[in-house]
Amino acid sequence: MTGLIRNPWVVVAAYNEAPVVGTVVSGIRRAGYAVVVVDDGSGDRTGDVALLAGAVVVRHPINLGQGAALQTGIEYALEQRADALVTFDADGQHSPAAIAALLAAIEQPGIDFALGSRFLTGATANLPVSRRILLSAALWFTRASTGLPVTDTHNGLRAMTARGARAISLRQNRMAHASEILHQIAQSRLRFVEVPVNIEYSAYSLGKGQRITDALTILIDLFARRLYR
Amino acid sequence: MIAQLLLTAFLALVLVYAWSAHRTVPIIGLLAGGAALAGLYFVWVPEHATALAAFAGIGRGSDLIVYTWVVISLLIMLNLHIKLRLQLDMITRLARAVAIDRAKDMLGRKAEAPPIELQAKK
Numbered sequence: 045m046t047g048l049i050r051n052p053w054v055v056v057a058a059y060n061e062a063p064v065v066g067t068v069v070s071g072i073r074r075a076g077y078a079v080v081v082v083d084d085g086s087g088d089r090t091g092d093v094a095l096l097a098g099a100v101v102v103r104h105p106i107n108l109g110q111g112a113a114l115q116t117g118i119e120y121a122l123e124q125r126a127d128a129l130v131t132f133d134a135d136g137q138h139s140p141a142a143i144a145a146l147l148a149a150i151e152q153p154g155i156d157f158a159l160g161s162r163f164l165t166g167a168t169a170n171l172p173v174s175r176r177i178l179l180s181a182a183l184w185f186t187r188a189s190t191g192l193p194v195t196d197t198h199n200g201l202r203a204m205t206a207r208g209a210r211a212i213s214l215r216q217n218r219m220a221h222a223s224e225i226l227h228q229i230a231q232s233r234l235r236f237v238e239v240p241v242n243i244e245y246s247a248y249s250l251g252k253g254q255r256i257t258d259a260l261t262i263l264i265d266l267f268a269r270r271l272y273r
Numbered sequence: 274m275i276a277q278l279l280l281t282a283f284l285a286l287v288l289v290y291a292w293s294a295h296r297t298v299p300i301i302g303l304l305a306g307g308a309a310l311a312g313l314y315f316v317w318v319p320e321h322a323t324a325l326a327a328f329a330g331i332g333r334g335s336d337l338i339v340y341t342w343v344v345i346s347l348l349i350m351l352n353l354h355i356k357l358r359l360q361l362d363m364i365t366r367l368a369r370a371v372a373i374d375r376a377k378d379m380l381g382r383k384a385e386a387p388p389i390e391l392q393a394k395k
Contacts (some may be wrong), residue, residue: 271298
Protein backbone atom coordinates (compact mmCIF):
# COMPACT_ATOMS: atom_id res chain seq x y z
CA MET A 45 0.00 0.00 0.00
CA THR A 46 1.17 3.52 -0.68
CA GLY A 47 -0.53 4.84 2.42
CA LEU A 48 -3.68 6.34 0.92
CA ILE A 49 -5.78 3.63 2.52
CA ARG A 50 -5.67 3.94 6.29
CA ASN A 51 -8.51 1.76 7.55
CA PRO A 52 -9.14 -1.26 5.32
CA TRP A 53 -11.58 -3.93 6.47
CA VAL A 54 -11.92 -7.46 5.17
CA VAL A 55 -15.50 -8.79 5.06
CA VAL A 56 -15.99 -12.54 5.34
CA ALA A 57 -19.45 -14.10 5.02
CA ALA A 58 -19.50 -17.48 6.75
CA TYR A 59 -22.11 -20.20 7.12
CA ASN A 60 -21.15 -23.42 8.87
CA GLU A 61 -17.44 -22.88 8.22
CA ALA A 62 -16.12 -23.77 11.68
CA PRO A 63 -13.49 -26.23 10.30
CA VAL A 64 -11.72 -23.53 8.24
CA VAL A 65 -12.80 -20.05 9.31
CA GLY A 66 -10.23 -19.86 12.13
CA THR A 67 -7.34 -20.41 9.69
CA VAL A 68 -8.83 -17.92 7.23
CA VAL A 69 -9.22 -15.20 9.89
CA SER A 70 -5.76 -15.85 11.36
CA GLY A 71 -4.22 -15.50 7.90
CA ILE A 72 -5.95 -12.17 7.30
CA ARG A 73 -5.06 -10.88 10.79
CA ARG A 74 -1.41 -11.90 10.28
CA ALA A 75 -1.43 -9.90 7.04
CA GLY A 76 -2.42 -6.90 9.16
CA TYR A 77 -6.07 -6.28 8.34
CA ALA A 78 -9.19 -5.82 10.43
CA VAL A 79 -11.74 -8.55 9.73
CA VAL A 80 -15.47 -8.68 10.21
CA VAL A 81 -16.94 -12.17 9.92
CA VAL A 82 -20.67 -12.27 9.38
CA ASP A 83 -21.86 -15.54 10.86
CA ASP A 84 -24.93 -16.19 8.75
CA GLY A 85 -26.97 -18.16 11.28
CA SER A 86 -24.53 -21.07 11.41
CA GLY A 87 -25.50 -24.22 13.26
CA ASP A 88 -21.88 -24.90 14.25
CA ARG A 89 -19.31 -22.81 16.15
CA THR A 90 -18.32 -20.63 13.17
CA GLY A 91 -18.85 -17.36 15.06
CA ASP A 92 -16.96 -18.47 18.18
CA VAL A 93 -14.03 -19.82 16.16
CA ALA A 94 -13.81 -16.57 14.15
CA LEU A 95 -13.95 -14.50 17.34
CA LEU A 96 -11.12 -16.49 18.93
CA ALA A 97 -9.05 -16.06 15.76
CA GLY A 98 -9.32 -12.28 16.08
CA ALA A 99 -12.30 -11.23 13.99
CA VAL A 100 -15.17 -8.95 14.88
CA VAL A 101 -18.20 -11.19 14.57
CA VAL A 102 -21.62 -10.00 13.47
CA ARG A 103 -24.18 -12.77 13.89
CA HIS A 104 -27.31 -13.02 11.78
CA PRO A 105 -30.07 -14.46 13.98
CA ILE A 106 -31.23 -16.58 11.03
CA ASN A 107 -29.62 -17.86 7.85
CA LEU A 108 -30.20 -15.30 5.09
CA GLY A 109 -27.62 -16.15 2.46
CA GLN A 110 -24.17 -15.05 1.34
CA GLY A 111 -25.36 -11.89 -0.40
CA ALA A 112 -27.20 -10.71 2.71
CA ALA A 113 -24.19 -11.52 4.89
CA LEU A 114 -21.83 -9.56 2.64
CA GLN A 115 -24.13 -6.53 2.70
CA THR A 116 -24.25 -6.75 6.51
CA GLY A 117 -20.45 -6.89 6.65
CA ILE A 118 -20.14 -3.96 4.24
CA GLU A 119 -22.55 -1.85 6.32
CA TYR A 120 -20.74 -2.76 9.54
CA ALA A 121 -17.32 -1.89 8.06
CA LEU A 122 -18.62 1.43 6.74
CA GLU A 123 -19.93 2.23 10.23
CA GLN A 124 -16.38 1.60 11.47
CA ARG A 125 -15.23 4.29 9.00
CA ALA A 126 -13.53 1.81 6.68
CA ASP A 127 -12.00 3.62 3.71
CA ALA A 128 -11.54 0.39 1.76
CA LEU A 129 -13.24 -3.00 1.92
CA VAL A 130 -12.24 -6.41 0.67
CA THR A 131 -14.69 -9.30 0.36
CA PHE A 132 -13.07 -12.64 1.04
CA ASP A 133 -14.46 -16.19 1.02
CA ALA A 134 -14.61 -18.15 4.27
CA ASP A 135 -13.83 -21.55 2.77
CA GLY A 136 -10.07 -21.07 2.52
CA GLN A 137 -9.77 -20.87 -1.26
CA HIS A 138 -8.44 -17.29 -1.23
CA SER A 139 -4.96 -16.23 -0.25
CA PRO A 140 -4.51 -13.29 2.17
CA ALA A 141 -1.55 -12.25 -0.01
CA ALA A 142 -4.05 -11.16 -2.68
CA ILE A 143 -5.53 -8.49 -0.40
CA ALA A 144 -2.54 -6.15 -0.78
CA ALA A 145 -2.69 -6.40 -4.59
CA LEU A 146 -6.41 -5.61 -4.61
CA LEU A 147 -5.98 -2.64 -2.28
CA ALA A 148 -3.08 -1.35 -4.35
CA ALA A 149 -5.36 -1.45 -7.39
CA ILE A 150 -8.02 0.78 -5.79
CA GLU A 151 -5.38 3.23 -4.66
CA GLN A 152 -5.00 4.24 -8.29
CA PRO A 153 -6.78 7.53 -8.95
CA GLY A 154 -10.37 7.12 -10.14
CA ILE A 155 -10.59 3.38 -9.46
CA ASP A 156 -13.30 2.32 -7.02
CA PHE A 157 -13.43 -1.43 -7.53
CA ALA A 158 -10.79 -4.12 -7.96
CA LEU A 159 -12.25 -7.45 -9.02
CA GLY A 160 -10.27 -10.62 -8.55
CA SER A 161 -9.98 -12.70 -11.70
CA ARG A 162 -9.02 -16.35 -11.90
CA PHE A 163 -8.58 -16.25 -15.63
CA LEU A 164 -6.27 -13.28 -16.28
CA THR A 165 -3.16 -15.37 -15.86
CA GLY A 166 -4.67 -18.80 -15.64
CA ALA A 167 -4.40 -18.34 -11.90
CA THR A 168 -6.40 -21.36 -10.83
CA ALA A 169 -5.44 -24.59 -9.21
CA ASN A 170 -7.51 -27.78 -9.45
CA LEU A 171 -10.43 -26.09 -11.25
CA PRO A 172 -12.69 -28.93 -12.43
CA VAL A 173 -13.98 -28.95 -16.03
CA SER A 174 -17.65 -28.77 -14.97
CA ARG A 175 -16.90 -25.66 -12.87
CA ARG A 176 -14.99 -24.11 -15.79
CA ILE A 177 -17.99 -24.64 -18.13
CA LEU A 178 -20.38 -23.18 -15.56
CA LEU A 179 -18.17 -20.13 -15.06
CA SER A 180 -17.86 -19.60 -18.82
CA ALA A 181 -21.66 -19.56 -19.17
CA ALA A 182 -21.97 -17.16 -16.23
CA LEU A 183 -19.30 -14.94 -17.77
CA TRP A 184 -21.10 -14.82 -21.10
CA PHE A 185 -24.38 -13.91 -19.35
CA THR A 186 -22.72 -11.22 -17.22
CA ARG A 187 -20.98 -9.60 -20.17
CA ALA A 188 -24.24 -9.61 -22.16
CA SER A 189 -26.38 -8.22 -19.34
CA THR A 190 -24.00 -5.64 -17.84
CA GLY A 191 -21.80 -4.68 -20.75
CA LEU A 192 -18.77 -4.96 -18.46
CA PRO A 193 -15.74 -6.54 -20.15
CA VAL A 194 -14.90 -8.76 -17.17
CA THR A 195 -12.88 -11.95 -17.46
CA ASP A 196 -14.27 -13.59 -14.32
CA THR A 197 -17.59 -13.55 -12.52
CA HIS A 198 -18.77 -15.04 -9.24
CA ASN A 199 -15.32 -14.49 -7.78
CA GLY A 200 -15.70 -13.61 -4.11
CA LEU A 201 -12.38 -11.79 -3.90
CA ARG A 202 -12.85 -8.07 -4.58
CA ALA A 203 -11.91 -4.71 -3.12
CA MET A 204 -13.78 -1.44 -3.14
CA THR A 205 -13.33 2.06 -1.86
CA ALA A 206 -15.81 3.42 0.69
CA ARG A 207 -17.42 5.36 -2.16
CA GLY A 208 -17.74 2.16 -4.17
CA ALA A 209 -19.17 0.30 -1.17
CA ARG A 210 -21.81 2.99 -0.67
CA ALA A 211 -22.83 2.58 -4.32
CA ILE A 212 -23.50 -1.11 -3.68
CA SER A 213 -26.72 -2.22 -2.03
CA LEU A 214 -27.16 -5.97 -2.33
CA ARG A 215 -30.75 -7.18 -2.33
CA GLN A 216 -29.99 -10.61 -3.73
CA ASN A 217 -29.61 -12.55 -0.52
CA ARG A 218 -28.24 -15.72 -2.04
CA MET A 219 -25.81 -16.57 -4.81
CA ALA A 220 -27.14 -14.09 -7.37
CA HIS A 221 -25.45 -11.29 -5.41
CA ALA A 222 -22.23 -11.83 -7.40
CA SER A 223 -24.03 -10.87 -10.62
CA GLU A 224 -25.91 -8.11 -8.80
CA ILE A 225 -22.64 -6.47 -7.71
CA LEU A 226 -21.47 -6.33 -11.32
CA HIS A 227 -24.84 -4.89 -12.40
CA GLN A 228 -24.59 -2.22 -9.72
CA ILE A 229 -20.98 -1.42 -10.66
CA ALA A 230 -22.15 -0.95 -14.25
CA GLN A 231 -25.05 1.27 -13.14
CA SER A 232 -22.89 3.35 -10.80
CA ARG A 233 -20.51 4.16 -13.67
CA LEU A 234 -17.65 3.92 -11.18
CA ARG A 235 -14.43 2.53 -12.61
CA PHE A 236 -13.06 -0.93 -11.93
CA VAL A 237 -9.97 -2.94 -12.72
CA GLU A 238 -9.39 -6.65 -12.66
CA VAL A 239 -6.54 -8.12 -10.66
CA PRO A 240 -5.22 -11.65 -11.20
CA VAL A 241 -5.76 -13.78 -8.11
CA ASN A 242 -5.01 -17.38 -7.28
CA ILE A 243 -7.88 -19.58 -6.21
CA GLU A 244 -6.85 -22.77 -4.49
CA TYR A 245 -9.64 -25.32 -4.90
CA SER A 246 -9.67 -27.95 -2.22
CA ALA A 247 -12.07 -30.84 -1.69
CA TYR A 248 -13.63 -28.75 1.11
CA SER A 249 -14.17 -25.60 -1.01
CA LEU A 250 -15.46 -27.61 -3.99
CA GLY A 251 -17.97 -29.29 -1.71
CA LYS A 252 -19.22 -25.85 -0.70
CA GLY A 253 -19.22 -24.34 -4.20
CA GLN A 254 -22.03 -23.75 -6.66
CA ARG A 255 -23.50 -26.51 -8.75
CA ILE A 256 -24.95 -26.41 -12.26
CA THR A 257 -28.50 -26.49 -10.84
CA ASP A 258 -27.70 -23.32 -8.86
CA ALA A 259 -27.27 -21.44 -12.15
CA LEU A 260 -31.01 -21.76 -12.85
CA THR A 261 -31.87 -20.46 -9.37
CA ILE A 262 -29.56 -17.49 -9.94
CA LEU A 263 -31.23 -16.69 -13.26
CA ILE A 264 -34.71 -16.88 -11.68
CA ASP A 265 -33.58 -14.65 -8.79
CA LEU A 266 -32.14 -12.07 -11.18
CA PHE A 267 -35.29 -12.10 -13.31
CA ALA A 268 -37.67 -11.88 -10.34
CA ARG A 269 -35.72 -8.95 -8.91
CA ARG A 270 -36.43 -6.95 -12.05
CA LEU A 271 -40.19 -7.28 -11.52
CA TYR A 272 -40.47 -5.18 -8.36
CA ARG A 273 -39.12 -1.98 -6.89
CA MET B 274 -77.23 -13.86 -17.23
CA ILE B 275 -76.43 -15.08 -13.66
CA ALA B 276 -73.04 -16.40 -14.80
CA GLN B 277 -72.33 -13.10 -16.54
CA LEU B 278 -73.11 -11.13 -13.36
CA LEU B 279 -70.99 -13.46 -11.20
CA LEU B 280 -68.04 -13.29 -13.59
CA THR B 281 -68.39 -9.51 -13.75
CA ALA B 282 -68.24 -9.31 -9.95
CA PHE B 283 -65.14 -11.56 -9.84
CA LEU B 284 -63.40 -9.64 -12.62
CA ALA B 285 -64.21 -6.33 -10.92
CA LEU B 286 -62.45 -7.68 -7.81
CA VAL B 287 -59.47 -8.62 -9.99
CA LEU B 288 -59.41 -5.04 -11.29
CA VAL B 289 -59.28 -3.70 -7.72
CA TYR B 290 -56.50 -6.24 -6.97
CA ALA B 291 -54.62 -5.14 -10.11
CA TRP B 292 -54.88 -1.51 -9.04
CA SER B 293 -53.43 -2.26 -5.59
CA ALA B 294 -50.71 -4.53 -7.06
CA HIS B 295 -49.72 -1.83 -9.53
CA ARG B 296 -48.16 0.24 -6.74
CA THR B 297 -45.62 -2.40 -5.71
CA VAL B 298 -45.34 -4.58 -8.83
CA PRO B 299 -46.31 -2.45 -11.84
CA ILE B 300 -45.95 -5.25 -14.38
CA ILE B 301 -48.35 -7.54 -12.49
CA GLY B 302 -50.88 -4.74 -12.04
CA LEU B 303 -50.72 -3.97 -15.74
CA LEU B 304 -51.06 -7.58 -16.91
CA ALA B 305 -53.76 -8.53 -14.39
CA GLY B 306 -55.68 -5.33 -15.20
CA GLY B 307 -55.42 -6.01 -18.93
CA ALA B 308 -56.52 -9.62 -18.52
CA ALA B 309 -59.48 -8.60 -16.31
CA LEU B 310 -60.62 -5.93 -18.78
CA ALA B 311 -60.33 -8.44 -21.64
CA GLY B 312 -62.33 -10.92 -19.53
CA LEU B 313 -65.08 -8.34 -18.86
CA TYR B 314 -65.27 -7.53 -22.55
CA PHE B 315 -65.60 -11.19 -23.54
CA VAL B 316 -68.16 -11.88 -20.81
CA TRP B 317 -70.46 -9.18 -22.18
CA VAL B 318 -69.63 -9.57 -25.89
CA PRO B 319 -69.30 -13.36 -26.12
CA GLU B 320 -69.60 -13.44 -29.91
CA HIS B 321 -66.30 -11.56 -30.13
CA ALA B 322 -64.79 -14.11 -27.74
CA THR B 323 -65.96 -16.89 -30.05
CA ALA B 324 -64.55 -15.08 -33.10
CA LEU B 325 -61.21 -14.49 -31.39
CA ALA B 326 -61.14 -18.08 -30.09
CA ALA B 327 -61.74 -19.40 -33.61
CA PHE B 328 -59.01 -17.09 -34.92
CA ALA B 329 -56.57 -18.30 -32.22
CA GLY B 330 -57.55 -21.94 -32.83
CA ILE B 331 -58.95 -22.45 -29.32
CA GLY B 332 -62.43 -23.54 -30.47
CA ARG B 333 -65.10 -22.01 -28.24
CA GLY B 334 -65.38 -18.54 -26.74
CA SER B 335 -66.13 -20.00 -23.30
CA ASP B 336 -62.79 -21.85 -23.44
CA LEU B 337 -61.07 -18.55 -24.15
CA ILE B 338 -62.68 -17.05 -21.03
CA VAL B 339 -61.46 -20.02 -18.97
CA TYR B 340 -57.96 -19.56 -20.36
CA THR B 341 -58.12 -15.85 -19.53
CA TRP B 342 -59.07 -16.83 -15.97
CA VAL B 343 -56.12 -19.25 -15.79
CA VAL B 344 -53.78 -16.45 -16.91
CA ILE B 345 -55.19 -14.15 -14.21
CA SER B 346 -54.68 -16.89 -11.57
CA LEU B 347 -51.05 -17.39 -12.65
CA LEU B 348 -50.43 -13.65 -12.47
CA ILE B 349 -51.89 -13.54 -8.96
CA MET B 350 -49.60 -16.43 -7.97
CA LEU B 351 -46.60 -14.57 -9.40
CA ASN B 352 -47.62 -11.50 -7.44
CA LEU B 353 -47.81 -13.54 -4.23
CA HIS B 354 -44.34 -14.90 -4.97
CA ILE B 355 -43.00 -11.37 -5.38
CA LYS B 356 -44.73 -10.27 -2.19
CA LEU B 357 -42.96 -13.10 -0.34
CA ARG B 358 -39.68 -11.77 -1.72
CA LEU B 359 -40.51 -8.28 -0.50
CA GLN B 360 -41.29 -9.73 2.95
CA LEU B 361 -37.90 -11.49 2.91
CA ASP B 362 -36.33 -8.14 2.00
CA MET B 363 -37.83 -6.59 5.13
CA ILE B 364 -36.84 -9.56 7.32
CA THR B 365 -33.28 -9.24 5.97
CA ARG B 366 -33.09 -5.56 6.88
CA LEU B 367 -34.46 -6.26 10.34
CA ALA B 368 -32.06 -9.16 10.96
CA ARG B 369 -29.16 -7.04 9.70
CA ALA B 370 -30.01 -4.16 12.02
CA VAL B 371 -30.31 -6.55 14.98
CA ALA B 372 -26.99 -8.27 14.10
CA ILE B 373 -25.05 -5.01 13.75
CA ASP B 374 -26.53 -3.53 16.93
CA ARG B 375 -25.66 -6.66 18.91
CA ALA B 376 -22.08 -6.64 17.58
CA LYS B 377 -21.68 -2.97 18.50
CA ASP B 378 -23.16 -3.60 21.97
CA MET B 379 -20.75 -6.48 22.54
CA LEU B 380 -17.74 -4.42 21.47
CA GLY B 381 -18.96 -1.55 23.66
CA ARG B 382 -19.25 -3.84 26.69
CA LYS B 383 -15.76 -5.22 26.02
CA ALA B 384 -14.34 -1.70 25.90
CA GLU B 385 -16.10 -0.72 29.15
CA ALA B 386 -15.11 -3.85 31.08
CA PRO B 387 -11.99 -3.49 33.28
CA PRO B 388 -9.00 -5.71 32.45
CA ILE B 389 -9.24 -9.27 33.77
CA GLU B 390 -6.29 -8.78 36.21
CA LEU B 391 -8.08 -5.85 37.86
CA GLN B 392 -11.29 -7.84 38.16
CA ALA B 393 -9.35 -10.67 39.84
CA LYS B 394 -7.80 -8.30 42.41
CA LYS B 395 -11.21 -6.96 43.40
